[in-house]
Amino acid sequence: MTLLAPSGAVCRALLALGASAVVVACAAEPSPAQGPDRGLFGIAPGKVLIATRPPRDVRPLQITNTTRLTYDVRVFAAPLRQAADGGLTYDSSPRGRRLARRTVRLSAERYTMSPDSRRELRVRWLRAFPRQRVAPIGLVVRGVPRGLRPGTLSSDYRIVGTYLLRLPGGRRGGRFVGLTPEQGPRRTLMFTARVRNTGQVYDEPRDGRMRISDARGRTVVRARFKGDIILPGAERPFVVTTRKLLPAGRYSVTASMRFGASRTVQRITRRFRLVGPNRLPTTRLRVVDVEASGYIGEAARVSVRVRNTGNLRTAATVRTRLVPAPGGRRAARPADAQTATRTLTAGEEARVEFELGKLGDQDYDVDATALAGRRSFGTSTISITPRPERSLWERFKRFVSDHAVLIVALLALLVLAAIAEYTRRYRRRLRAQLAAASPDGGAATSRLDGRVDLNRATAEELAVLPGIGPTAAQRIVEDRDEYGRFTSLEELGRVEGFDAERVGALRDHASV
Numbered sequence: 001m002t003l004l005a006p007s008g009a010v011c012r013a014l015l016a017l018g019a020s021a022v023v024v025a026c027a028a029e030p031s032p033a034q035g036p037d038r039g040l041f042g043i044a045p046g047k048v049l050i051a052t053r054p055p056r057d058v059r060p061l062q063i064t065n066t067t068r069l070t071y072d073v074r075v076f077a078a079p080l081r082q083a084a085d086g087g088l089t090y091d092s093s094p095r096g097r098r099l100a101r102r103t104v105r106l107s108a109e110r111y112t113m114s115p116d117s118r119r120e121l122r123v124r125w126l127r128a129f130p131r132q133r134v135a136p137i138g139l140v141v142r143g144v145p146r147g148l149r150p151g152t153l154s155s156d157y158r159i160v161g162t163y164l165l166r167l168p169g170g171r172r173g174g175r176f177v178g179l180t181p182e183q184g185p186r187r188t189l190m191f192t193a194r195v196r197n198t199g200q201v202y203d204e205p206r207d208g209r210m211r212i213s214d215a216r217g218r219t220v221v222r223a224r225f226k227g228d229i230i231l232p233g234a235e236r237p238f239v240v241t242t243r244k245l246l247p248a249g250r251y252s253v254t255a256s257m258r259f260g261a262s263r264t265v266q267r268i269t270r271r272f273r274l275v276g277p278n279r280l281p282t283t284r285l286r287v288v289d290v291e292a293s294g295y296i297g298e299a300a301r302v303s304v305r306v307r308n309t310g311n312l313r314t315a316a317t318v319r320t321r322l323v324p325a326p327g328g329r330r331a332a333r334p335a336d337a338q339t340a341t342r343t344l345t346a347g348e349e350a351r352v353e354f355e356l357g358k359l360g361d362q363d364y365d366v367d368a369t370a371l372a373g374r375r376s377f378g379t380s381t382i383s384i385t386p387r388p389e390r391s392l393w394e395r396f397k398r399f400v401s402d403h404a405v406l407i408v409a410l411l412a413l414l415v416l417a418a419i420a421e422y423t424r425r426y427r428r429r430l431r432a433q434l435a436a437a438s439p440d441g442g443a444a445t446s447r448l449d450g451r452v453d454l455n456r457a458t459a460e461e462l463a464v465l466p467g468i469g470p471t472a473a474q475r476i477v478e479d480r481d482e483y484g485r486f487t488s489l490e491e492l493g494r495v496e497g498f499d500a501e502r503v504g505a506l507r508d509h510a511s512v
Helices: 094-103 392-402 404-437 459-463 470-483 489-494 500-504
Strands: 021-024 039-044 047-051 056-065 071-082 088-090 104-106 110-113 117-125 134-145 157-166 174-183 189-197 206-214 219-225 235-242 249-258 266-274 285-293 300-308 314-324 336-344 349-356 364-372 375-384
Touching (some): 039 134, 047 056, 056 071, 056 110, 088 134, 110 117, 117 134, 189 206, 219 235, 285 364, 300 314, 314 349, 336 349
Antiparallel strands (some): 056 117, 104 117, 134 157, 285 300
16 A cells, blocks of 8 residues: 655645555645655555464565655554444554554564665564454554654654454354435435344455335346445445435335355345435424523523424424533533424424523523434534623513413403492492382382382382392383283292292292
8 A cells, every 4th residue: 555645735634444454645745955756655565364373474564655755654553443334443542552562563663764765564463352263453654754844744644554364264144234225415315234244253245236126026226235344243334325216105125145154145125115206204303593591590591493304294302401601600500401392394493482490690501402203403502691680670571571461361350350349339329229219218119018019119129129130120020011910929920030939039028
């Protein structure tokens, strides 16, 4: 593996770790005394796969410098790990470096590489990793050029060679652990098959294929995926992208492969649905805007605007947190959090209001997160500085604003109570006036025993009797005018609404 260092470029360290080798590429601007610098700084081979029994010397690493620069070179070994995206990364922690030193021994760890020179780094494999049959090791070669003007080098060269060492034999095997359709860019579909190495040695899938079928079982897309190294116990994704436009409908995708020594073809199938040409049903939310304010001694008022950017109706949960900002003058108290859920159709927005905590005289951070179930779609954070405490008049206006519904309800109850009291007093005055209008203090309309004469009393006089209001009194007068005088109290039963019980209640108050 070699590295080209073109002249006239500013050096930038770029770390890219793969199954073959890691290359960090950069170019250094030469000083005028050196002249044009066109050469190579690199290593070979980039990847070594060996099946043998330690202790044993393995293929040495060749370090080459054909540039016009002198390099201070440092070399160390580090264990390789499988990253989530499938690539290999090296563990440069002290614990990882100790494990690597117990696994391999290098002939040297520091070099000075003059221009147009080559050095051989001998490598001896001492043992496999504890309780494993493999020893994936990365040899990290770091080179720092000498003699450059200050500021012309932003970082050093770093190249990593991959040594995949294993004992002979060992169980080989693997299986599919997942197959997921995803929405790709520019109306493409991406299908990710995840494969786990269940064996004892590193291996890779062979003859990887993927097939998409429609609802009738007809194959509409065929594709292949290339295998790559998977460490024991690790997983690796293999992605197939299709640009063929598939109409809305139901489909199934099947991935197949061979893994290890077995000739058996392994398969995994997943069904999926398209809601439009190459459009998967997508749940996606976005926090559009967060606003927050508040006064010292009061709760912070937080407003969050969330949008459904997917194409499905979604129950969107908004979670907010109020936390004292780092470095505040006062001790930070525990965060205050609240959640609220709104159901949003595709493209719909909603604004959710919160009142959080009790603000002190310090700065705060407000976090707002949009979730659909347990899936989070990102967090938006803003900082707020509470305003000084409100005046008495502002507090009163705030109280009226916050309790407007309760205040209106209380005022309505007071109005109803006032109307009821006015009606009661009006009826009392009316009775007194009727009594005063009678020449004998009420005897003109009643017998000597004080009871009201139903044949002589007016509607107003009858209305004051117990159980008789203005409407019933008017019906008595209209009945009397139409059918004549009442000859007995029981004849009052011919008036609508007067049953025997109601007539009996009037015996001590009315007569004929």
